[in-house]
Amino acid sequence: MKQIKIIAIKEFKDYFISPIAYIVISLFLIVTGWFFFSTFFMYGRADLRDFFSLLPITFSFFIPAITMRLFSEEKNVGSYETLLTMPVSFTDIAVGKFLAATLFTATMLVPTLSYPIFISFVGQVDPGPVIGGYIGAIFLAGAYCAIGLFASSLTRNQIIAFIIGCAGCFTLTIMDRMLFFMPSKIIAIIEYIGANSHFMNISKGIIDSRDIIYFVSVIFVFIFSTYLVMHEKN
Amino acid sequence: MIEIKNLTKYYKDFCAVDNINLKVSKGEILGLLGPNGAGKTTTLRMLTGYFKPSAGSIKVDKFNLPENMIQIKSLIGYLPESAPLYHNMLVYDYLEYVAKIKGIGDREKRHDRFLKLSEICGLSSIMAKPISDLSKGLKQRVGIAHAMMTDPEILILDEPTSGLDPNQIAEIRDIIRTIGKEKTIVFSTHILSEAEATCDRIAIINKGRIVADDTTSNLKQSLEQDSIIKLSLQGASVEEAHTLLSNISSEIHIQHTEPSEKDMISFEIRGKNNKNIRSRIYLKIKETDWIICEFVKESQALEKVFQTLTKEVK
Numbered sequence A: 001m002k003q004i005k006i007i008a009i010k011e012f013k014d015y016f017i018s019p020i021a022y023i024v025i026s027l028f029l030i031v032t033g034w035f036f037f038s039t040f041f042m043y044g045r046a047d048l049r050d051f052f053s054l055l056p057i058t059f060s061f062f063i064p065a066i067t068m069r070l071f072s073e074e075k076n077v078g079s080y081e082t083l084l085t086m087p088v089s090f091t092d093i094a095v096g097k098f099l100a101a102t103l104f105t106a107t108m109l110v111p112t113l114s115y116p117i118f119i120s121f122v123g124q125v126d127p128g129p130v131i132g133g134y135i136g137a138i139f140l141a142g143a144y145c146a147i148g149l150f151a152s153s154l155t156r157n158q159i160i161a162f163i164i165g166c167a168g169c170f171t172l173t174i175m176d177r178m179l180f181f182m183p184s185k186i187i188a189i190i191e192y193i194g195a196n197s198h199f200m201n202i203s204k205g206i207i208d209s210r211d212i213i214y215f216v217s218v219i220f221v222f223i224f225s226t227y228l229v230m231h232e233k234n
Numbered sequence B: 001m002i003e004i005k006n007l008t009k010y011y012k013d014f015c016a017v018d019n020i021n022l023k024v025s026k027g028e029i030l031g032l033l034g035p036n037g038a039g040k041t042t043t044l045r046m047l048t049g050y051f052k053p054s055a056g057s058i059k060v061d062k063f064n065l066p067e068n069m070i071q072i073k074s075l076i077g078y079l080p081e082s083a084p085l086y087h088n089m090l091v092y093d094y095l096e097y098v099a100k101i102k103g104i105g106d107r108e109k110r111h112d113r114f115l116k117l118s119e120i121c122g123l124s125s126i127m128a129k130p131i132s133d134l135s136k137g138l139k140q141r142v143g144i145a146h147a148m149m150t151d152p153e154i155l156i157l158d159e160p161t162s163g164l165d166p167n168q169i170a171e172i173r174d175i176i177r178t179i180g181k182e183k184t185i186v187f188s189t190h191i192l193s194e195a196e197a198t199c200d201r202i203a204i205i206n207k208g209r210i211v212a213d214d215t216t217s218n219l220k221q222s223l224e225q226d227s228i229i230k231l232s233l234q235g236a237s238v239e240e241a242h243t244l245l246s247n248i249s250s251e252i253h254i255q256h257t258e259p260s261e262k263d264m265i266s267f268e269i270r271g272k273n274n275k276n277i278r279s280r281i282y283l284k285i286k287e288t289d290w291i292i293c294e295f296v297k298e299s300q301a302l303e304k305v306f307q308t309l310t311k312e313v314k
Helices: A002-017 A020-043 A049-067 A069-077 A079-084 A090-122 A127-154 A158-177 A184-193 A195-203 A209-233 B040-047 B069-075 B091-101 B107-121 B136-147 B166-180 B192-198 B216-224 B238-246 B274-286 B302-313
Strands: B002-011 B014-024 B029-033 B055-060 B076-079 B154-158 B184-189 B201-206 B209-215 B228-234 B253-257 B264-270 B291-298
Touching: A002 A020, A002 A090, A002 B091, A020 A049, A020 A090, A049 A090, A049 A127, A049 A158, A049 A195, A069 A079, A069 A090, A069 A127, A069 A158, A090 A127, A090 A209, A127 A158, A127 A195, A127 A209, A158 A184, A158 A195, A195 A209, B002 B040, B014 B040, B014 B209, B029 B040, B029 B166, B029 B192, B040 B055, B040 B154, B040 B184, B069 B076, B076 B136, B091 B107, B091 B136, B107 B136, B107 B166, B136 B154, B136 B166, B166 B184, B166 B192, B184 B192, B192 B216, B201 B216, B201 B302, B209 B216, B209 B302, B228 B274, B238 B253, B238 B264, B238 B274, B274 B291
Parallel strands: B029 B184, B029 B201, B076 B154, B154 B184
Antiparallel strands: B002 B014, B002 B055, B201 B209, B228 B264, B228 B291, B253 B264
16 A cells, blocks of 8 residues: 555656646646637536536547556666566556556646636536536546556557557547447447446436446456556566 | 576577576675676566566575565665666655655655665765766666665676776776675676676576586686796797797697787797696796796686687587
8 A cells, every 4th residue: 555655656746747747737728628618608508518528538638648658658768677676566556657647637627627616607507517527527537547557558659558548548438429330239238338428427416336336447447457467568 | 595496487489598596695796697698687687576487486585486576575676787767856856765665664764774875875966966867877876776775685786887987887896895795696797807806606697597606716716727828938939949848748738829029939828737837838948048028827817718608508
């Protein structure tokens, strides 16, 4: 437990030592801000529905950019060897890195809290969907970070890690919109695997154990896969 | 302290380390010597738990790999080849991170340890610098500080002096010798003089096999017997000198070589039991009116053992 905390804190601080953190956060705010506010006054609704409905797609590009360095950079520089020969287990490393990335994504969402505050000046905001939306966003971020972490563990090239991560996250995001291509028998399964519907449920303010279990399982599966890759590669 | 039995490592079909047996006792400095690609790094990586062995067993103190991986890792301080560190961190931050991970949680203890390490490794002036700004030698020192953080019983250093300038090499060797008084050290190198100067014992490894494993002095002694005598004479012809020298003993081998100066003739004499031979050569030449300009015994360095051993296997 202690080792996980030390690794997570170190990785989290690492983001802010280099300019990556500031660039990613600024870009994220510009992109989400633009998509949200460009249509906000046209609909005249005092809610964050549009912001949250776009989040899975923006996340599937931004999160792989955050996670791509986690393993790839270390393998490239060689510090991976230093890390593995210190008294830490594979699980400590994988979970520590995962927590750092998730925490960073949560930090990235903090400035967007100004949206509901701003909207509350123009109209009555229903707090349920907003709180649910943010809780869902954290779970979604966790799931995507786990995918990105796994992608990063596969290669020493950060660009390849980014592309694999994007592909994984994007597939989960758009899966339930591709249902008409699928045979009718497996539609229910595909719909369950897709991340979008689960996230939408939570962001409506309905916190259902099935959706929570879904996100927790995705996180578990990909952290475990990362662990297996680490085992296999040494 | 360390016991390696039948250690083998395959990379797909390629056998990098082939059935190695090694024992390192407490307080010993063992040099792992071998040409590039001989399997030194692979052996050390398995010893530190970074690679999984394909076969064989490793026992460190009373722990076995891989079951007691974490305990072994905390017993060993390891400096990987070319000291890979986190380039974006400051030296102090990096050492603090390492100290925390290695379980020095107490702030005061950490501080004391840093003072001690910066004294041993000469880090005090670079503590506040980013690692990416450091020269190779300084990075190497930070790497050694990393390895020594918890004052481990065993230090494993992979080519600690590669790529450094002669002054830095001397400094690093001093550090190794200082630590080596109390700790067990295993280090790899392909520089012979280095192994000769720092190690108690040398294991020569080639193509994944150990071809020699003995104390440094023993290895040298085994060569002593057939070392080379260089002789340069003035006032003699090659034929005359050759006949005279050949008459001394049938066990020696005489070879005419390029003289170092004009008007001289030079020979290389190889043979066993040198002391006797030298005095006999001297006495013989004394009888003539030739002048001895050079008369040296060239003590064969480890270089020769290394070359013979690593070539034979080829």
